[in-house]
Amino acid sequence: MSDLNWQKSTFSEAGAANCVELAAAHDGIRIRESDEPDDVIHTNPAALRAFIRAAKAGCLDRG
Numbered sequence: 001m002s003d004l005n006w007q008k009s010t011f012s013e014a015g016a017a018n019c020v021e022l023a024a025a026h027d028g029i030r031i032r033e034s035d036e037p038d039d040v041i042h043t044n045p046a047a048l049r050a051f052i053r054a055a056k057a058g059c060l061d062r063g
Helices: 045-056
Strands: 020-025 028-033 036-043
Touching: 028 045, 036 045
Parallel strands: none
Antiparallel strands: 020 028, 028 036
16 A cells, blocks of 8 residues: 555644545545554545535534
8 A cells, every 4th residue: 555645634743643644546545544554444535525524514523
């Protein structure tokens, strides 16, 4: 997976080791934590979009 172009948020501090990184792959999207680069989640654009919308709307908050 080293051939993937991993990107993290511009809000992340330079050199920070606890950031979420994303990479586009031929068959979907990969997500990992920068401090655990071998643990990778595979998803697709629609599922990631639904997750981000739910998080922004507060649907994932514990209440």
